[in-house]
Amino acid sequence: MKIKTTLFLTTAILISLMLYSNIIYSSEQKKTNKQEKGNSSETSAQLSKIYxxxxxxxKNQEKFFKEIEFIKGELKKIKNRL
Structure with a gap:
């Protein structure tokens, strides 16, 4: 009988701890969501700047690669002359 009571109490304590941690997590999540909503305009401005x-x-990278291809072509021409 003691084992059943202990098992029941342990289960009840675990369930209550799980519920408590879930409540804390959801309240923290709500705080985070509010902060994210407040920062969304700043974030979107930063993202457009980064874009x-x-x-x-x-564009600079494309120009650079075109110059590299041109130089490769010139080097091949020089190599063929030698």
């Missing part, structure tokens, strides 16, 4: 910078870098 613009990435576009510039991609």
């Amino acid at each position: 613009g910078q990435n576009q510039k870098l991609l």
Whole structure:
């Protein structure tokens, strides 16, 4: 009988701890969601700025690769002359 009572109490304690931790987690999640909503306009401005910078870098990268291909072609011409 003692074993059943102990098992029941242990189970009840575990369930209550799980519920308590779930309540704490959900309240923390709500706080985080509120903070994210408040920062969304700042975040979107930062993301658009980063997007613009990435576009510039991609254009520069394309120019760089075109120059490398041109140099490779010139080196092949020089190699063939030798």
